[in-house]
Amino acid sequence: MKGLPRKRGKKLEDTTSNDQPEVSTPRHRKPRAIGYTTPSRTNGVTAKGETPRWKRNDRSAKKKSALALIERVVGGESSDEEADEEIAQEIYESSEEEEEADEEGRLGVDESVGATTDEAATPSKRPRGRPPTKKGGRTRKKSPTPPRDLPPHELYFAQNRPGAAKTSNNTLTSLKLLTHDEYFTLLREYQDPHKEDIEFLQSLHIESFPQWAFELSQGFSVCLYGYGSKRALLHKFANHVFSNSPDHDVHKIVIVNGYVRTNSVREILGTVAGAVDPSHKLPTGGATVMLDSVKNLLSSREIHITIILNSIDAAPLRKPGMQPTLAQLAAHPQVHLVCSTDTPDFPLMWDSGLRSSFNFAFHDCTTFASYDAELEVVDDVHELLGRKSRRVGGKEGVTYVLRSLPENAKNLFRLLVGEVLAAMDDEGEGGETPGVEYRMLYNKAVEEFICSSEMAFRTLLKEFHDHQMITSRKDVMGTELLSAPFCKEELEAILEDLMS
């Protein structure tokens, strides 16, 4: 911004009219363009033909091969032209290798002479490539491990070298994956050798409780970061605050677990409001309406609330609108926020506006405690391995998928969910999820003009199947049963969503 404070600018009206669109930009650009002339030297070089033809050819070959490699890396799939690729790889690597050879001084005499003469002719223009013919049979195996102690950025490039990511074809097929039961049984038996050290570490953090409490009282929010679950620590802190507060009626503590998947703005704000006045009813409406109501409620009472928020960077709290709501809540003078974060990149969640309403004081709180409550270890790992990926994440996932599908796919899913729900009501709770007969669903779909042929019907179903939004099984009679792998509440929510 210009350094002319409080100067009234010109009337906007002038600029709004179309008479002079983009007045300033071209005017600046033009003289510049004239000022810069293309250096004539490059022209001269090619015109004189100083660069030998083979060299140019070679350069383009290298370019092409690099392009091919990039495509492969970006595309990410092994293509059919394995052979082409190998050639490309060879061409590309030949130059790299040569460089290394240069550095190591292992270059043959005649080659090095050739290289130096090249350099003398066109020092700056010399392409790094070398004609493949010259290479002969000399191939040096490159070590898969990069040299040690590289600076971080070099290591990055070394590890992301095109074609460098060669991994073995081993798979985990021979390994029996863990089930939930086995996981928890074994975990219960396991004794962590570091138990005492972790407890000692925690005791160190406990010593700073009074400091945190002081920071809270001064209008700061406290944010704990570092490796390890901070849930137990924060629970202890809640106890500390609780036992130090002289009157529990004017000072309440609310604990929020950010990692709980069902967490919503309404639940958090509702609990806060409930802490202030159990009879208060949150108004229906958006986050802002609820927030306003809670803030008004707070301002009307002399109750202070300490919110202890586990994992403020957990996925449920990363939903749009969540952080601004929390920030505004934390900015209220009667609200004191203590939160913990688990990911190393959490500051990216907040812009400077949010940061200043949170008014954070950060503390390194590495605990090394395991994330017992925060993570669903077995599910997470299986999803990571792409083994038994949990179907698209509940209601949001379905809505997300359906948004990108055509209208009749939505209708079909609505039909299916409705039928499954009806079947659930008939059969009552318990047992497997009831299914809908394939035939019956097809007939209904035809009746409702969702599809006209079985072909179209199957195409639609396939889409659902790919996203694991439906399951199909055969009952004892051999009839195919379709179902949706969600619990009843989720199904109802989905249906509601689809109908609106």
Place this chain on the structure above:
Amino acid sequence: MTTHETTSEAFEEKQHQGAYIFNPLEEAEDKSRPAKRRKVSKKLNKSESRKVAGAPAFPRLFGGGESERCSQLRQKLFDYSWSQIDQRIQRILREANQSTLHQVTSFLQDVPDHAPAGKIPSAFIITGPNIASQDLLFEQLSDTLHAQADATVVRLRSGDASNLKAALKKIIHDTVTNRGSADENDLELSVSKDGPKFLNYDLEALYAHLKSVPRRHVVVAFQDSEAFESGLLSDLISLFSSWLDRIPFALLFGVATSVELFEARLLKSTCQCLYGDQFDVEQSASIVDKIFKTAVAHPEAPLRLGPNYARVLLERQQDQVASIPLFISSLKYAYMCHFYANPLTVFLADDLETEALQKEHIESIRGLPSFRRLVEMHVQEGDTKQAKLLLDDDKHLIEHVRNCMGKSRQWVVNLLRILKVMAISTNPSGDFVGLYLDALLNGIDLSDQNADFRESIKRMQPADCISFSTRVLDAIKDGDLSLGLDGCVEELESTVAFLSSILTETQQLQKDAEEKGHVLRSKYSGQNKILRATVVAQKVQLSHDAAMLTDEDKAYTALIDRLMDHLQMLLRTDSAGDMPYNEIWLYDAKTPYRDVFVPRPRTVVERALSRPHDYLGCSCCKSRGDQIMPTLPATAILYQFYLETGSLINTADLWSAYFAIVGEDNDEGLDERTALVLFYRALAEMRAAGFVKQSRKKADHIAKLAWKGL
């Protein structure tokens, strides 16, 4: 505490809920009691609840040996000093926006006179990138507009209005319920009073409401207009313009970049609906400058912020466009740290009673580096008696500390006066803040520092000299309100007399020179003409200049020399670090600030995982060289492997590498399934931390997402 333990199991279940109220005693208590008690306590504890909100007591320092009286005194001192500073800062912030407020208000008031019909009056407020203090600005705006321009103001943030419907709902809701009093019922009533009930996003409802409560303007303020979707903005604006004949809309846009850029995002047809004017807000840099002057450099600030700390603060402000609230918080944090953790701050109290002091206080005073320097200095000067007194006699020491505290205040005033004079000079070598920090760090001594200032004085033309002298005289007479300096004519009587004589002499010389028909100059003043092209030419010019000096010129040169000498004598002060007992009133530690405000979570997590020993302090994990110890936490082991992999990781290989380290082959190795459990847990943790994600390139492969140290 026992109650906590017994009820803790009942809590176990609650603990996994999304949100709950924490109250370990609730189970034991009767449900009806808290409700009853609240009524009573509300009346009784009105004053007490302040205290609850206030602060938990400061800890006792000296390893718990500090008396409660002292720790309370520190707390009181902190509360008092910060509240003083805070008031000042708030006043500055409020004042900073005044002129903008005034301009915007008068624009909206005058607009009906000159606005073309059918266009929405709109004010574009160029706020700059400092979005954090926008809230204050818009809050002030809405207050002022409501009071002075008879308008209701609806503040919209991009987060509130994701689509047209939500935006309209918010606008209508806020206008109708504006200014307290109205609650939900009122809203219903006013909306559906006559005839049909309106939808809550129908502007008709607003129209109906305005019939009963007429307003001159309905101002819609887009606080962060760049963040709004441009289509939404265009829709809203065209909608407003079509309702303009019934509802007197006016718009405020907070623009962070420039109006041209903002305009380019809107449809041309939309732009034509607007009749606008542009308003600038005082930029954050100048506000920070002002805050610095009143809150940091001001002689009444009880705590000096050291040059290192302040520099870090200001650099961050400049380089990272940190917000002004953050700057204020950082100031506050410095106060907090100082009073919370430094037991000697009790000496800052004006009414400190000697008997309140403890043995520990005296001891730690004698341990201060500045005290040692002081004693050493006395010894070197041969004043062993004074040194002995300081070391042995407690009473004498306390008296001395008090004297020095008084002196330090005088020192600050003196320093600021000097800086004021230096800032007056025609060619200030840096801004006030820079000068101030330099002076704190190095002191001021014109004979070997501040060459720029010296040069600029020497080269002064007579006119400059006159204006310099008059301005210095004025400064001495009037002081500087923003810096809290009073006039000090009595104290600097000799200087005033000297400067006045310089002033009159210069004027006299100038007059004489004019009469003789040439321009008065000193032998130095030639040098600031354009540099001659060659060294020879320069030399010729110099000798020429010297040769051409007239008698008046020579007299003027002598005069400048005298002025220079006087200034050198006058403008001289010690650095903050040289002052005895500066540890009591100087805060200059960078460490807690860095950690608390500029966290480096990546580094912390990386360090924890690559060297768990740093945190755990256990004997088993001390790594020898690069060996990966099997006793490391599983995640740390995986992280070691992770560092060595390329961008794609084969989980099967990762598992076999892991198992080779912790597995049965080693002594005390784990069996396969237990190892797998730990492996799972570590992998899940890596995923949650965002180090890896699923990859579909190959079976059982995962993609690496983070590189250490980047």
